[in-house]
Amino acid sequence: MTNLDETLYVLSATLAISCVGIVVLGYFIGRRDLFLPSNFYLGGTALFIGVSGMRAASQQHLVDYPPSVYHKLYAGFAVFFMGILLAYLLWRFPRRMAGRFFRKWAPINTGTMLLLSLLTIGLATVPLFPIPIPVVGQLIGKIFIHFGAFAFVFALAAWQLDRSNPLCILNLLFVGGYAGLLALSFGGGRRQLVGILLAAIIYGYWVWLRYKPRTVALCLLGAAFMGAWIFLQGYGYVRWRKGNEGGLARAVESVQMVARGAESAAKSSLFNTAQPSVEFTLLAIHMFTGVDRARDGIPFYAAYNIFANPIPRQFWPLQKPESLGKTLPEIGKEHYQFRGYGDVMWSINPVAYGFHDGGLFPILVYGLVIGGFLRFFDDLMIRQSTNPFLIGLLAASSGHITGFARGSMDVMTWMLIGCVLGLFLLKFLSQLLFGTGTEYPRTDHVVNYPRFGQISNLVRRAKSGRQSFLL
Numbered sequence: 271m272t273n274l275d276e277t278l279y280v281l282s283a284t285l286a287i288s289c290v291g292i293v294v295l296g297y298f299i300g301r302r303d304l305f306l307p308s309n310f311y312l313g314g315t316a317l318f319i320g321v322s323g324m325r326a327a328s329q330q331h332l333v334d335y336p337p338s339v340y341h342k343l344y345a346g347f348a349v350f351f352m353g354i355l356l357a358y359l360l361w362r363f364p365r366r367m368a369g370r371f372f373r374k375w376a377p378i379n380t381g382t383m384l385l386l387s388l389l390t391i392g393l394a395t396v397p398l399f400p401i402p403i404p405v406v407g408q409l410i411g412k413i414f415i416h417f418g419a420f421a422f423v424f425a426l427a428a429w430q431l432d433r434s435n436p437l438c439i440l441n442l443l444f445v446g447g448y449a450g451l452l453a454l455s456f457g458g459g460r461r462q463l464v465g466i467l468l469a470a471i472i473y474g475y476w477v478w479l480r481y482k483p484r485t486v487a488l489c490l491l492g493a494a495f496m497g498a499w500i501f502l503q504g505y506g507y508v509r510w511r512k513g514n515e516g517g518l519a520r521a522v523e524s525v526q527m528v529a530r531g532a533e534s535a536a537k538s539s540l541f542n543t544a545q546p547s548v549e550f551t552l553l554a555i556h557m558f559t560g561v562d563r564a565r566d567g568i569p570f571y572a573a574y575n576i577f578a579n580p581i582p583r584q585f586w587p588l589q590k591p592e593s594l595g596k597t598l599p600e601i602g603k604e605h606y607q608f609r610g611y612g613d614v615m616w617s618i619n620p621v622a623y624g625f626h627d628g629g630l631f632p633i634l635v636y637g638l639v640i641g642g643f644l645r646f647f648d649d650l651m652i653r654q655s656t657n658p659f660l661i662g663l664l665a666a667s668s669g670h671i672t673g674f675a676r677g678s679m680d681v682m683t684w685m686l687i688g689c690v691l692g693l694f695l696l697k698f699l700s701q702l703l704f705g706t707g708t709e710y711p712r713t714d715h716v717v718n719y720p721r722f723g724q725i726s727n728l729v730r731r732a733k734s735g736r737q738s739f740l741l
Contacts (some may be wrong), residue, residue, distance in 0.1 A: 271328065272520055274303045274335075274337060274340050275326075275327040275328075276327070277340070278323055278326065278327040278340060278343075278548075279323070279324050281323070281329065281344065281479075282319070282320050282321070282323025282324045282326075282327065283320065283324055284320075284323070284324075285315070285316070285320040285323070285347075286316040286319075286320025286324070287316075287320075288316070289312040289313065289316035289546075290312075290316050292312055293309045293312050293313065293590040295490075296687075297484060297488075298484055300484075302489070302714055303475065303480065303651070303652065304455055304475060304480075304487070304488075305471075305651075305664070306648045306651060306652075306669075307312030307644055307648055307664060307667070307671055308358065308644040308645075308647075308648050309653065310668050310671040310672045311640075311644055311671050311674060311675060313672055313709045314535065314616050314671065314673060314674060314675035314676065315473050315675040317543065317544050317672075317675075317676075318544060318545065318547045318617075318619070318673070318675045318676035319347070319547060319548060319675055319676075321541065321543075321544035322544040322545060322546060322547040322549070322676075323548040324430065324515070324541070324544075325544050325546065325548070325549070326548040326549040326552065328541070328547060329541075329549075329550065329627070331549065331717065332549060332552075332553055332602065332606070332608065333552075333556055333606055335472045335552050335555075335556055335715045336342045337658050338560060339552055339555045339556050339560075340552075340565070342554060342559060342625070343548075343551060343552060343589050343621075344623040345630065346551075346555070346625060346630065346633050347621055348623060349617065349630050349633050349634050349637065350620060350621050350624070350633050350634070350636065350637040351637065352634070352637065353633070353634045353635070353636070353637020353638040353640075353641060354637045354638075354640055354644070355641065356637075356641065357637070357638045357639075357640075357642040357645060358554070358641040358644060358645045360644075360710075361638075361641070361642055361645065363642070363715050363719075364643075364645040364646035365641045365645060365646075365649050365714075365719075366646075366717065367646060367714070368646050368647075368648075368649035368650045368653055368714075369649065369653055369712060369713035369714035369715070369716060369719075370712060370714040371714060372650065372697075373654075373657055373709055373710040373711070374483045374522075374662075374701075374706050374708070374709050374710075375657065375697065375700070375701070375706070375707075375708045375709075375710075376452035376697075376700035376701050376703075376704045376705065376706065376707060376708065377437060377650070377704055377705065377706075377707025377708060378431075378657075378658060378708050379431065379707070380432045380435065382700070382707075383425070383427040383428035383431065384422045384424075384425075384428040384437070384438060384441055384705050385703075385704075386422045386696070386700055386704075387422075387425040387428060387441060387445050388421075388441070388445070389426035389446055389699070389703075390417045390420050390421035390424060390696060391417070391418065391421035391445050391452075391482045393414055394415070394416050394417035394418045394421060394449065394452055395416055395452065396410060396414045397410060397411050397414050397415050397454075398455065398540070399703045400535060403583075404582045404585070405580070405582060406585065408580055408582065409575025409691075410689035411692075412684060412685070412687070413480065413691050413692045413695065414480075414578070415462055415686045415688070416454045416465065416666040416667075416688055416689050416692050417660060417666075417696075418449030418450075418453055418462065418465070418466055419449065419462075419465035419466055419469050419665040420573060420659075420662035420663075420665075420666055420682065420692065420693075420696060421445050421449055421667035422445055422446050422449045422466060422469040422662075422665070423469050423472075423473050423658050423662035423665055424658055424662065425438075425441050425442045425445040425446065426442060426469070426470060426473045426572055427473070427658040428441060428442070429441070429442045430473075430477060441713050445451055446466075446470070449468075449469075450463070450466050450673050453465070453466050457682065458573035460537065461654060461670055461685065462669070463669075463675055464668060464672070465665050465666045465667070465669055466665075466671030467632060468667055468668050468669075469662070469665035471491060472590075472661055472664055472665050472668065473658075473661050473665070475487070475491065476651070476655050476656060476661055477656050479571065479663075482498050497634055500717065512729060521616075523545065524632040534576035539602075545617060545676060547617060547622075547675075547677065548583050548617055548621050550598065550616050550617070550619075551618075551619060551621055551622040551625075553580040553598065553602065553621075553622075554598060554618065554622035554623075554625050554626055555625050556595075557598070557601055557602075557605075557626075558625055558626045559625055561613070561627070562585055564601055564604075564605040564606075565601055567625070567626040567627055567628060568626070568627065569628045569632070570627050570632055570635075571594070571623070571626060571627050572594075572620075572623045572624075572627055572632075572636070572679050574591065575593060575594075575680040576679075576680050576683050576684065578590060578591045579681075579684050580679060582682065586735070591616075593615065593678055593680050593681065594618045594626055594680075595615045595617060595618045595678040595681070596614075596615050596616075596618045596678065598616050598618060599614050601615055607735075615678070616678075616727040617673075617677040617681070618678045618679065619675060619676055619677040619678075620633070620637070620640070620674075620677065621633055621678075622677070623678075623679050624636055625678070636679070638657060640674070647664075649719060651664060652719050653710065653713055653719060654710050657708075658709070659693060659694075659697060659700075662693070662696075663689055663692075663693045666689045666692065667685075667686055667689040667690075669688065670682050670685040670686050671686070674686075677692065
């Protein structure tokens with residue numbers, strides 16, 4: 271390990287420890303809720319930037335990078351995180367918008383949640399049947415695959431409101447099991463499965479564990495996370511198998527393979543889980559900056575590619591723009607004689623994309639946008655903490671928010687847009703069928719909402735007997 275790699279290792283380890291410390295200590299001292307969207311992003315940063323940087327420093331690099339590439343890497347991440355912090359801590363607009371919009375919802379009661387869970391799990395089945403209509407088929411695929419997590423949360427809400435009702439219990443078992451099978455049947459990555467596995471954990475936290483002693487909550491959540499982690503690592507043996515066919519037959523085969531691989535996966539290296547995100551960032555800096563660059567970048571190409579992503583290829587007069595995750599290995603094979611890479615898609619994080627898109631200024635812009643989004647989503651969850659619709663959105667998007675730190679930014683952005691569009695659709699359908707029965711108070715005049723510790727202490731002191739925290 272060279273001196274440059276030793277520095278990279280130390281800084282990466284410091285970043286990983288800092289991200290985990292913000293999440294855990296912020297929860298323990300009562301300043302931050304545990305299951306905030308920003309905490310999922312911090313977890314992804316710890317793994318896919320911090321641990322990935324340690325991996326890059328410990329292994330053979332794809333190219334021999336000069337010292338300037340390392341210096342640009344540190345500058346890029348410093349500017350990126352500065353943009354996130356500035357938007358998250360100082361920008362008041364996202365907080366005010368969270369207190370003003372999305373306040374009216376369908377009635378939150380046992381009957382509504384029960385029927386809505388069945389409707390939503392039915393909609394989640396639609397992507398199994400291809401729709402050969404341009405644009406419509408693509409949008410349905412991007413939106414409806416997330417409905418399994420929403421349906422599971424609605425089933426949990428129905429059961430939580432009437433725990434002794436056998437119909438709610440049977441519905442919960444059916445919807446939860448079927449949503450898990452659907453996530454396995456779609457194939458591809460693990461993020462849909464993450465949403466299903468975390469749905470019960472996230473819902474349990476916001477409506478129950480949030481108001482329990484923090485040591486008890488952490489012990490219970492830690493045990494649940496350990497089981498989910500082992501299962502997801504076992505699923506890693508499934509996702510790269512040959513064949514692209516979907517359906518329930520694939521789901522059954524997936525369950526069998528997960529069971530065989532879970533034991534060995536539990537012992538797998540954290541470096542393998544982190545993936546080479548930082549290595550790809552070093553490569554992107556080397557390729558697109560400096561006098562020895564292999565190619566010139568395109569200003570704000572990520573934003574352009576996000577816009578182009580949902581438009582079918584047949585509608586493009588010329589070739590449709592390709593993701594940087596696809597072109598980066600192709601450039602590597604052409605200019606650096608990479609071997610062993612076929613038709614692959616690499617995960618490119620926002621900093622790597624930023625150096626391709628023009629340097630530090632695009633990186634700062636991307637950081638500001640991400641910080642503003644996380645602040646808006648965090649405040650929505652805090653101000654409507656027991657809203658099943660928002661908890662469903664958080665469960666469905668949790669894997670994408672965590673994976674956003676790894677990339678690719680254009681792909682993950684459309685996954686998040688699909689979750690949000692799914693929320694809008696479910697909000698519209700539920701109010702169309704059941705009317706508007708729940709309205710949260712307007713709180714945009716409260717810029718700094720009470721801290722988590724203050725809320726949980728007040729609830730514990732005011733609580734008398736067994737009661738639901740749903741409005």
